[in-house]
Amino acid sequence: MTIESTTESVKLAIDGRVAVLELNRPEALNALDGEMIKGVTMTLKEICKSDDVDIVVIRGAGRAFSAGGDIKTMLSNTNESDFYHVMDDIHDMIVTLYSMPKLTISAVTGAAAGLGLSLALATDYIIAEPSSKIAMNFIGIGLIPDGGGHFFMEERLGETKAKRVIWEGKTLSAGEAVDLGLIDEVPExxxxxxVEGKVQEWLAKPVQAMIKTKKILAEKNRPSLLKILELEKYGQFKMRQTEDHQEGIKAFLEKRIPVFKGK
Structure with a gap:
C-alpha cells in the first residue's frame, strides 16, 4: 500500500480504488481534538478530489477506533466563541464524510464512543471486531450527543430506541450493537x-450506481442533518453551563460515579 499523505494525527494511504484514513493518536485512544478534527476533514476533502478512489475505510491506530471528543479540548474551550468554532469544525467533518461521493466503511476496533461513534455512524457501513465497545455515552458527563449523533441514531434505531440508548449511555458490546441495528457487522x-472482504465485495459491484443512490439520499437528508447539527451546537453549549456537567467532568477526572442533581 502506498502512503499518500501523513499528518501528525491523521494518516492516509491509497491503494488503487481504496483509500484508508487512519486516526493517529493512539496514546489518547484517538480522542478527537481540534487538530485531528481539522485533519480528518482536510483529508476527506482531498479524497473527494480523486476520481480514482471509490471506497474509503476509516480506522483507528492502536487499541481504539476513537474514544470520543478530547476532554482537554472540552475543558479549554470555555469561551462561547471558541466553543462554537470547534463545533463548526465538527459539523464540517461530519457533513463532508456523510455526503462525500465515495462509499465509506468504519473498521472499528476497541472503543467507538461519543463523538467517535458519531464519526463512525456518518459512514455507510460499520464493521466491528467482536471485542470492541460501542457507546453513545455523553449522558455520563451531563451532555448530549453531538457530531450529528441524534440524526444518525434516529436514522438507524428510530426515535424511541434512539432516546433510550442515548439516555442510558451504556457501553454496548459489538454483538449487542449489531443486534440493536446500531452497527452493521461483527465478523466471526x-x-x-x-474488512478486506467487504471492500472487495463492493469493488466487484457497479460502484457508481451505489454512489448515486448514496448521493440522492444524502441530498434528501442534508437539511435534517444540518438542522440537527445546529440544534446540537446550541444545546451542547447550554449543557456545558449546567451543574450536572461540571459534576460529570469532575467525577470523570476523579474516576468516580457522578452524583447528578438535575441542575
Whole structure:
C-alpha cells in the first residue's frame, strides 16, 4: 500500500480504488481534538478530489477506533466563541464524510464512543471486531450527543430506541450493537480479512450506481442533518453551563460515579 499523505494525527494511504484514513493518536485512544478534527476533514476533502478512489475505510491506530471528543479540548474551550468554532469544525467533518461521493466503511476496533461513534455512524457501513465497545455515552458527563449523533441514531434505531440508548449511555458490546441495528457487522472470521472482504465485495459491484443512490439520499437528508447539527451546537453549549456537567467532568477526572442533581 502506498502512503499518500501523513499528518501528525491523521494518516492516509491509497491503494488503487481504496483509500484508508487512519486516526493517529493512539496514546489518547484517538480522542478527537481540534487538530485531528481539522485533519480528518482536510483529508476527506482531498479524497473527494480523486476520481480514482471509490471506497474509503476509516480506522483507528492502536487499541481504539476513537474514544470520543478530547476532554482537554472540552475543558479549554470555555469561551462561547471558541466553543462554537470547534463545533463548526465538527459539523464540517461530519457533513463532508456523510455526503462525500465515495462509499465509506468504519473498521472499528476497541472503543467507538461519543463523538467517535458519531464519526463512525456518518459512514455507510460499520464493521466491528467482536471485542470492541460501542457507546453513545455523553449522558455520563451531563451532555448530549453531538457530531450529528441524534440524526444518525434516529436514522438507524428510530426515535424511541434512539432516546433510550442515548439516555442510558451504556457501553454496548459489538454483538449487542449489531443486534440493536446500531452497527452493521461483527465478523466471526479474522477482522482484517473481513474488512478486506467487504471492500472487495463492493469493488466487484457497479460502484457508481451505489454512489448515486448514496448521493440522492444524502441530498434528501442534508437539511435534517444540518438542522440537527445546529440544534446540537446550541444545546451542547447550554449543557456545558449546567451543574450536572461540571459534576460529570469532575467525577470523570476523579474516576468516580457522578452524583447528578438535575441542575
Amino acid at each position: 472470521t479474522d477482522f482484517t480479512d473481513a
